[in-house]
Amino acid sequence: MNSYKKSQKINKVIVGIILIIGGIIAVMPFIWMILSSFKVNAEIVSMESGILPKEWTLQNFIDLFEKMNFGVYLKNTLIITAFSFGGMFLNAMAGYGFAKYRFTGRNSLFIMILATMMIPGQVTMIPVYLILNKLGLTNTLAGIVLPGLVGAYGIFLFRQFMSTISDELLEAARLDGASEFYIFTRIIIPLSKPILAVQGILTFIAGWNSFMWPLIIANDEKYYTLSVGLQLLQGQYGNNYALQMAGATFMVVPIIIIFLTFQKYILQGFNVSGLK
Amino acid sequence: MKSANKKAPYFFISPAIILLLIFSILPIFIALFISFTDLSLAGLADWSRVSFIGIDNYKNILADPIFIKAAGNTLYYVVIGVPLVVMISLGLAILINVGDGKFFSFMRLIFYSPSITNIVAVSVVWTFLYNPNIAIGLFNQILDLVGIAPVSWLLDPSVAKLSLIVLALWRGTGINMLIFLAALQGIPPEYYEAAELDGASKWNQLRYITVPMLKFSIFFVSVTTVIGWLQFFEEPFVMTEGGPLNSTTSISLFLYRNGFQLNEFGYAAAGSLILFVVIILITLFQLRGQLKNNENEI
Numbered sequence: 115m116n117s118y119k120k121s122q123k124i125n126k127v128i129v130g131i132i133l134i135i136g137g138i139i140a141v142m143p144f145i146w147m148i149l150s151s152f153k154v155n156a157e158i159v160s161m162e163s164g165i166l167p168k169e170w171t172l173q174n175f176i177d178l179f180e181k182m183n184f185g186v187y188l189k190n191t192l193i194i195t196a197f198s199f200g201g202m203f204l205n206a207m208a209g210y211g212f213a214k215y216r217f218t219g220r221n222s223l224f225i226m227i228l229a230t231m232m233i234p235g236q237v238t239m240i241p242v243y244l245i246l247n248k249l250g251l252t253n254t255l256a257g258i259v260l261p262g263l264v265g266a267y268g269i270f271l272f273r274q275f276m277s278t279i280s281d282e283l284l285e286a287a288r289l290d291g292a293s294e295f296y297i298f299t300r301i302i303i304p305l306s307k308p309i310l311a312v313q314g315i316l317t318f319i320a321g322w323n324s325f326m327w328p329l330i331i332a333n334d335e336k337y338y339t340l341s342v343g344l345q346l347l348q349g350q351y352g353n354n355y356a357l358q359m360a361g362a363t364f365m366v367v368p369i370i371i372i373f374l375t376f377q378k379y380i381l382q383g384f385n386v387s388g389l390k
Numbered sequence: 391m392k393s394a395n396k397k398a399p400y401f402f403i404s405p406a407i408i409l410l411l412i413f414s415i416l417p418i419f420i421a422l423f424i425s426f427t428d429l430s431l432a433g434l435a436d437w438s439r440v441s442f443i444g445i446d447n448y449k450n451i452l453a454d455p456i457f458i459k460a461a462g463n464t465l466y467y468v469v470i471g472v473p474l475v476v477m478i479s480l481g482l483a484i485l486i487n488v489g490d491g492k493f494f495s496f497m498r499l500i501f502y503s504p505s506i507t508n509i510v511a512v513s514v515v516w517t518f519l520y521n522p523n524i525a526i527g528l529f530n531q532i533l534d535l536v537g538i539a540p541v542s543w544l545l546d547p548s549v550a551k552l553s554l555i556v557l558a559l560w561r562g563t564g565i566n567m568l569i570f571l572a573a574l575q576g577i578p579p580e581y582y583e584a585a586e587l588d589g590a591s592k593w594n595q596l597r598y599i600t601v602p603m604l605k606f607s608i609f610f611v612s613v614t615t616v617i618g619w620l621q622f623f624e625e626p627f628v629m630t631e632g633g634p635l636n637s638t639t640s641i642s643l644f645l646y647r648n649g650f651q652l653n654e655f656g657y658a659a660a661g662s663l664i665l666f667v668v669i670i671l672i673t674l675f676q677l678r679g680q681l682k683n684n685e686n687e688i
Contacts, residue, residue, distance in 0.1 A: 129488045137500040146528055147515045161525045204405045211402030230414040234621050236645045237662040240655050241417030261413040264406040294398040323508045330650055341510040345628055348514050355518050362511035373506050
């Protein structure tokens with residue numbers, strides 16, 4: 115038995131070493147990005163550049179806001195993200211409707227919602243563009259936000275979670291004369307904190323990272339998001355690697371901080387969603 | 391359950407249903423309709439200039455050498471990329487599942503972190519890492535340290551596709567690893583204990599316990615990964631614009647280019663429907679395989 119335990123321990127050490135090597139490969143692009151963003155571009159393109167910056171500079175980050183319109187892009191991205199939380203509320207409402215009511219068409223409507231998950235973005239992008247064009251919403255923030263406001267996956271997860279809330283609780287509230295919407299906002303929402311946390315973080319990340327749709331809908335730089343702005347920056351300042359890395363750092367680091375802060379909930383989300 | 395109000399459920403679901411109808415269901419029918427027309431930017435301004443052309447778009451696109459090339463590239467991404475994603479993420483999950491201390495949960499975070507970051511930002515960073523100039527690109531600097539000549543990662547048509555796959559692997563394994571981990575933790579430890587007593591090797595335990603128990607997760611990860619690779623877009627768009635010589639152009643990039651840079655809406659819509667049908671067929675094919683597997687077990 116002793117030798118068994120010993121071999122187990124050796125196994126763990128070997129696995130640990132493999133994981134550390136893999137881990138270094140996984141984070142290396144981030145480290146390189148962050149360190150380069152504090153370098154002067156001349157240092158990056160010179161032959162004798164080391165890992166650490168020779169002289170640390172914040173000039174790249176200042177340039178993002180002064181030379182490029184990163185302030186505007188940041189504002190747009192935050193507005194889009196804020197609206198997507200409204201979309202999350204609509205998903206929660208729909209999830210509740212499907213979880214807690216029996217009504218005509220319930221199953222067929224729910225299957226229809228799930229089926230929309232199969233539709234690739236490439237099929238809908240041209241027709242949605244045409245619809246928004248008819249509505250006069252191309253080149254507006256509303257046009258960027260509306261098509262992605264609700265999603266089948268979110269509705270599905272809310273329904274799964276809310277099915278577990280007891281019916282008696284709702285009955286008791288009804289007997290006390292609470293309206294259906296009151297029950298939803300005052301009882302269901304507070305009880306759904308775990309799933310709201312998961313969905314909230316995923317919504318934030320999705321909003322922050324959105325690229326293809328804003329790229330299609332926004333022609334005017336006024337409406338660019340950070341992703342679109344960064345792609346533009348790569349085109350305009352192709353040789354200024356330090357500036358590009360500052361832009362990338364500005365997009366990646368906030369998400370990593372949010373992720374590390376809330377990772378417990380995100381990882382739980384994989385159990386909530388029941389992907390076992 | 392007694393319902394207080396018959397209209398209440400419709401009140402809750404209608405905003406989501408209406409939005410999905412307008413932005414997901416209706417567009418399929420519009421796509422189908424315009425794929426039989428020659429709708430372009432000119433037609434958008436003046437609808438009388440749009441005419442029905444039957445299946446010409448489909449005929450033309452299937453004869454379009456760039457579409458054929460993009461389809462071949464996309465097939466290449468799927469055939470090389472999917473098995474690699476499944477194997478690497480399953481391997482990582484098995485390694486991380488060996489221990490349950492702080493170290494192992496920290497490693498889980500490390501490997502997951504690339505999955506949540508912005509694709510555009512990451513593509514910009516990797517373009518920099520892949521820079522062929524030995525003074526600039528980190529990868530060639532590392533190769534130089536071990537005495538290997540620089541590689542022109544994104545500039546050589548035969549290497550460029552693989553370079554994009556490496557990036558997508560780096561980014562795509564984390565989320566699938568988490569799915570496998572959740573599944574691994576669901577396997578009763580008694581199975582391994584019994585196998586251990588019978589003297590089964592680790593390799594046999596992996597083959598006869600772990601992999602069969604993970605059948606559903608492997609199926610799920612394969613399907614979502616195939617669908618993801620079929621829609622591969624951001625990386626080639628940002629890093630290579632489909633070049634060199636269209637060697638990295640994916641079907642998605644081809645559709646974007648025709649739809650929104652050349653404004654050939656009808657033509658691109660036809661291409662998108664071909665992609666849609668392929669996705670449905672592949673998914674149904676995989677689903678059938680999964681169901682058959684389950685029957686054999688019973």
